[in-house]
Amino acid sequence: MEHYDATTYGDAIAHIYDDWYESYDPAAIDALAELARGGPALELGIGTGRIALPLQNKGVMVHGIEASEKMAARLQAKPGGYRIPITLGDFGAVPVTGKFPLIYVVFNTLFALLTQEEQIQCFQNVARHLTPDGVFVTETFMPDMKRFQHDQNISLAAMDDGYLRIDVSKHDPVQQLIYSQHVAWTESGARFYPVRLRYIWPSELDLMARLAGLKLTQRWSDWNKSPFTRDSVKLISLFSRA
Numbered sequence: 001m002e003h004y005d006a007t008t009y010g011d012a013i014a015h016i017y018d019d020w021y022e023s024y025d026p027a028a029i030d031a032l033a034e035l036a037r038g039g040p041a042l043e044l045g046i047g048t049g050r051i052a053l054p055l056q057n058k059g060v061m062v063h064g065i066e067a068s069e070k071m072a073a074r075l076q077a078k079p080g081g082y083r084i085p086i087t088l089g090d091f092g093a094v095p096v097t098g099k100f101p102l103i104y105v106v107f108n109t110l111f112a113l114l115t116q117e118e119q120i121q122c123f124q125n126v127a128r129h130l131t132p133d134g135v136f137v138t139e140t141f142m143p144d145m146k147r148f149q150h151d152q153n154i155s156l157a158a159m160d161d162g163y164l165r166i167d168v169s170k171h172d173p174v175q176q177l178i179y180s181q182h183v184a185w186t187e188s189g190a191r192f193y194p195v196r197l198r199y200i201w202p203s204e205l206d207l208m209a210r211l212a213g214l215k216l217t218q219r220w221s222d223w224n225k226s227p228f229t230r231d232s233v234k235l236i237s238l239f240s241r242a
């Protein structure tokens, strides 16, 4: 693909995003509501509002940052969506005013920033928008090199009568980049949904936080707050002021 920027993924996938990705783990909504402690929350890469809307229904005022106008339009068309302010722009810059007791970025969305420098700057910008006792929550997958053979991976994502979806990825272990295409086939042909990610190792994540004056306070392997272990496939990390 010649051109890929912060809007590419969302603009391509917005029309089917909510069909592919079901409602979010209710335990995530409970944990985030608890962490907001009655205050407003800021979601980085708010998308179609899978997390923001149920969180708002629990009484948390949520503000979102989103690059894709098409994703934001989907959110705003949903019941209650008009009550969620959305800032269109790059979440790495955190282009909002005010401070929040909770800032969160879930579903691996932090990895949508494609260089280490952009990810470090995101932590630094987040730190400027946290209240003194504020919490920054990241949910990311644990990088798994076993997925790749010769730095490539093909996996089946969904299959039904007359429908097939596969994920095809190329891996650059030096830049920690994964270049993927979700490919969906129906009887009328194939459609491509590009996605690029720069994964972050847990120790690197903690170092990014330190560079921003934050420190890791808790790390879970799921939203039920199970401890993170060497076998965990995801990490939910909580950072506060050092």
Ligand SMILES: C[S@@+](CC[C@H](N)C(=O)[O-])C[C@H]1O[C@@H](n2cnc3c(N)ncnc32)[C@H](O)[C@@H]1O
Pocket (backbone or CB within 6 Å): 006, 007, 009, 010, 011, 044, 045, 046, 047, 048, 049, 050, 051, 065, 066, 067, 068, 071, 089, 090, 091, 092, 106, 107, 109, 112, 113
């Ligand atoms: C995987 S989706 C997650 C959406 C939502 N958080 C959820 O879990 O359903 C990632 C979202 O981040 C947005 N995004 C990606 N890079 C971005 C950037 N640099 N700035 C703002 N939004 C971005 C995409 O358009 C997309 O809506």
